[in-house]
Amino acid sequence: MVVVGTPGLYHFAGELVLVPASGEVNVPDKVAEEMKSRGFKGKPGKPAKEPAKE
DSSP states (O other), rough: OOOEEEEEEOOOOOOTEEOOOEEEOOOOHHHHHHHHHHHHHEEEOOOOOOOOOO
């Protein structure tokens, strides 16, 4: 499931989750449920692509 939130490094359900600058990350459902219970938003589909760095 894709979760949307503030970029940063988080620890949920025993897993480290790095939310990139786009603010969207694909995580297992178990982790997503815990993240959503703490204020992150769920989103259908795939996470946004990071802008290319030059």
